[in-house]
Amino acid sequence: xxxxxxxxxxxxxxxxxxxxxxxxxxxxxxxxxxxxxxxxxxxxxxxxxxxxxxxxxxxxxxxxxxxxxxxxxxxxxxxxxxxxxxxxxxxxxxxxxxxxxxxxxxxxxxxxxxxxxxxxxxxxxxxxxxxxxxxxxxxxxxxxxxxxxxxxxxxxxxxxxxxxxxxxxxxxxxxxxxxxxxxxxxxxxxxxxxxxxxxxxxxxxxxxxxxxxxxxxxxxxxxxxxxxxxxxxxxxxxxxxxxxxxxxxxxxxxxxxxxxxxxxxxxxx
Amino acid sequence: xxxxxxxxxxxxxxxxxxxxxxxxxxxxxxxxxxxxxxxxxxxxxxxxxxxxxxxxxxxxxxxxxxxxxxxxxxxxxxxxxxxxxxxxxxxxxxxxxxxxxxxxxxxxxxxxxxxxxxxxxxxxxxxxxxxxxxxxxxxxxxxxxxxxxxxxxxxxxxxxxxxxxxxxxxxxxxxxxxxxxxxxxxxxxxxxxxxxxxxxxxxxxxxxxxxxxxxxxxxxxxxxxxxxxxxxxxxxxxxxxxxxxxxxxxxxxxxxxxxxxxxxxxxxxxxxxxxxxxxxxxxxxxxxxxxxxxxxxxxxxxxxxxxxxxxxxxxxxxxxxxxxxxxxxxxxxxxxxxxxxxxxxxxxxxxxxxxxxxxxxxxxxxxxxxxxxxxxxxxxxxxxxxxxxxxxxxxxxxxxxxxxxxxxxxxxxxxxxxxxxxxxxxxxxxxxxxxxxxxxxxxxxxxxxxxxxxxxxxxxxxxxxxxxxxxxxxxxxxxxx
Numbered sequence: 001x002x003x004x005x006x007x008x009x010x011x012x013x014x015x016x017x018x019x020x021x022x023x024x025x026x027x028x029x030x031x032x033x034x035x036x037x038x039x040x041x042x043x044x045x046x047x048x049x050x051x052x053x054x055x056x057x058x059x060x061x062x063x064x065x066x067x068x069x070x071x072x073x074x075x076x077x078x079x080x081x082x083x084x085x086x087x088x089x090x091x092x093x094x095x096x097x098x099x100x101x102x103x104x105x106x107x108x109x110x111x112x113x114x115x116x117x118x119x120x121x122x123x124x125x126x127x128x129x130x131x132x133x134x135x136x137x138x139x140x141x142x143x144x145x146x147x148x149x150x151x152x153x154x155x156x157x158x159x160x161x162x163x164x165x166x167x168x169x170x171x172x173x174x175x176x177x178x179x180x181x182x183x184x185x186x187x188x189x190x191x192x193x194x195x196x197x198x199x200x201x202x203x204x205x206x207x208x209x210x211x212x213x214x215x216x217x218x219x220x221x222x223x224x225x226x227x228x229x230x231x232x233x234x235x236x237x238x239x240x241x242x243x244x245x246x247x248x249x250x251x252x253x254x255x256x257x258x259x260x261x262x263x264x265x266x267x268x269x
Numbered sequence: 270x271x272x273x274x275x276x277x278x279x280x281x282x283x284x285x286x287x288x289x290x291x292x293x294x295x296x297x298x299x300x301x302x303x304x305x306x307x308x309x310x311x312x313x314x315x316x317x318x319x320x321x322x323x324x325x326x327x328x329x330x331x332x333x334x335x336x337x338x339x340x341x342x343x344x345x346x347x348x349x350x351x352x353x354x355x356x357x358x359x360x361x362x363x364x365x366x367x368x369x370x371x372x373x374x375x376x377x378x379x380x381x382x383x384x385x386x387x388x389x390x391x392x393x394x395x396x397x398x399x400x401x402x403x404x405x406x407x408x409x410x411x412x413x414x415x416x417x418x419x420x421x422x423x424x425x426x427x428x429x430x431x432x433x434x435x436x437x438x439x440x441x442x443x444x445x446x447x448x449x450x451x452x453x454x455x456x457x458x459x460x461x462x463x464x465x466x467x468x469x470x471x472x473x474x475x476x477x478x479x480x481x482x483x484x485x486x487x488x489x490x491x492x493x494x495x496x497x498x499x500x501x502x503x504x505x506x507x508x509x510x511x512x513x514x515x516x517x518x519x520x521x522x523x524x525x526x527x528x529x530x531x532x533x534x535x536x537x538x539x540x541x542x543x544x545x546x547x548x549x550x551x552x553x554x555x556x557x558x559x560x561x562x563x564x565x566x567x568x569x570x571x572x573x574x575x576x577x578x579x580x581x582x583x584x585x586x587x588x589x590x591x592x593x594x595x596x597x598x599x600x601x602x603x604x605x606x607x608x609x610x611x612x613x614x615x616x617x618x619x620x621x622x623x624x625x626x627x628x629x630x631x632x633x634x635x636x637x638x639x640x641x642x643x644x645x646x647x648x649x650x651x652x653x654x655x656x657x658x659x660x661x662x663x664x665x666x667x668x669x670x671x672x673x674x675x676x677x678x679x680x681x682x683x684x685x686x687x688x689x690x691x692x693x694x695x696x697x698x699x700x701x702x703x704x705x706x707x708x709x710x711x712x713x714x715x716x717x718x719x720x721x722x723x724x725x726x727x728x729x730x731x732x733x734x735x736x737x738x739x740x741x742x743x744x745x746x747x748x749x750x
Binding site: 039 | 279286363585598607634635637658659661671679680696711713725726729735736742745
């Protein structure tokens with residue numbers, strides 16, 4: 001690792017490093033997800049800041065709303081198609097599409113093909129999109145080749161534990177990227193989450209359709225988080241984090257909840 | 270057919286999550302099986318494992334795609350080996366075939382090795398009504414037969430019972446001193462069953478595989494009871510779902526590697542028995558008659574639907590149950606029928622009807638652990654989605670079970686999300702309505718239907734004052750943050 005100066009200089013030095021190694025700039029469209037847009041816009045801001053820090057030219061196609069996953073997962077494919085077509089329209093011209101969510105990313109990358117299996121034209125567009133879609137941390141490591149991303153901000157070390165969300169892990173097949181970036185973030189000591197790859201029990205509408213089962217899963221996840229001893233729990237999905245965070249807040253647990261982008265952006269949690 | 274209680278999933282699962290003993294039993298068994306499975310895979314290495322899975326899947330794909338051909342070959346070769354093959358359209362027909370064989374042969378006592386199909390058919394009950402004594406000889410099956418219960422796991426039928434519960438059951442039902450010692454309990458069962466093996470006129474077994482080219486029935490057990498059931502009595506009846514056929518002995522090899530490792534983490538099973546026809550002239554023992562009953566009972570419906578066909582690739586190893594976070598919380602009985610867990614949530618609606626089992630495809634977070642654990646790569650989440658789609662959109666009103674409220678909510682959501690303008694309005698209205706209920710940006714209690722099912726255990730964030738798109742337009746797009 002290079003010897004970084006004071007944290008004040010960090011962003012500038014990092015930008016210069018990037019500028020030397022990676023001209024010309026990569027352009028990427030942000031698909032921010034409706035949950036971040038409407039409920040947690042600060043996460044989207046962090047995503048943009050981190051991407052820009054890595055020299056990416058970020059744009060935000062304003063026609064986007066929701067990818068349609070909540071509808072698709074509930075079997076309402078006709079309604080889901082409306083939103084999916086809207087998403088295809090918004091993202092058609094993009095070089096890369098960056099999604100700060102494994103779940104919505106999986107919808108774009110994996111499930112649009114199923115959704116449009118019976119429509120050759122739309123299927124072709126879905127397949128074209130598939131190859132350009134990256135989850136946020138995956139984009140950083142696999143497209144930009146970023147290995148180390150020192151947090152832009154306070155460097156006081158804190159313990160963080162990472163919950164690998166199911167769709168990121170088993171649909172998008174991203175396992176290492178978030179942990180690698182967190183490990184190298186400088187301000188973070190990543191601690192192991194027991195039974196990390198167990199679902200938190202969110203599952204979209206599952207959480208309200210079968211709350212008695214969801215709550216059991218959530219209780220176990222919370223116990224694992226406490227067992228890890230971490231001050232902060234993080235993930236690449238605001239769905240899971242809203243679920244986990246909702247219970248942490250309800251129980252007044254001394255654990256903060258942040259999206260990985262917020263940590264990489266140097267957020268204090 | 271076995272009683273169908275799939276409509277009771279919600280109350281049954283609510284009771285299950287409150288059952289502390291069940292919880293303990295599930296925890297121990299689930300993590301135990303899955304742990305040994307992972308070790309067994311690590312031992313052969315992931316790459317080799319993936320090769321095996323791919324091979325097995327290809328064999329299943331091929332066989333199921335040409336099922337008529339291989340079933341005809343199987344039937345021919347069962348006959349050539351001196352056995353009889355019977356095809357049963359449904360449970361009633363299958364039960365009638367076995368009853369009739371028993372009646373003609375004057376059968377009084379039946380010993381059974383483990384068979385999920387016989388559970389599906391409710392065969393024990395039918396034979397008992399005919400005055401025949403039926404004894405399960407797999408230890409787990411024996412336990413639940415004594416308890417008058419049904420299996421709660423594909424491989425470990427009495428998994429839901431703790432050691433103490435079994436000891437209690439033995440003491441009450443068999444009149445033996447209470448003992449929680451595993452060796453002692455196994456000895457008690459062995460003594461009780463040994464006599465039955467000798468008395469039985471008919472042995473009934475399931476089949477893990479049917480080999481078309483030889484007409485053989487293959488069973489895999491750990492207790493040796495299967496071999497006693499299929500060789501000691503004078504009649505052997507094998508029961509199998511029609512999807513159990515594979516083309517050749519060569520194809521069997523990869524499944525013998527995959528099945529024990531996936532089920533219990535064993536490299537190889539304790540007993541692998543291959544039965545080809547009845548006793549031959551120069552055989553020292555074996556049954557005088559061999560019957561194979563090949564059961565459809567709704568499987569051809571799964572076969573017809575290209576989206577559900579791969580559910581017929583299942584080799585009933587139970588690995589998907591052991592990794593399923595839902596099964597691990599609610600246990601097998603909550604699913605309401607013979608086949609529980611992820612694969613059961615596909616097979617059960619397929620066999621008993623989607624409308625009968627509408628909760629099963631929905632009671633999943635689609636976490637995908639089942640697909641990764643499946644030794645034949647069955648894409649269970651995708652089939653769950655397909656069944657949900659049938660429930661929401663099928664032209665067949667028997668299958669379309671979604672409520673008008675859910676439909677209206679879905680349409681409302683789609684409408685709001687179809688316009689950034691409506692989305693903005695929706696957020697502001699949502700914020701205005703919820704902000705007064707909130708403390709430091711979180712809604713804690715609400716009586717709103719649906720939302721209250723979230724807030725009973727979790728706080729809910731209030732919609733943001735300024736959305737991301739507002740911030741993008743006002744600052745971020747101009748280079749600010």
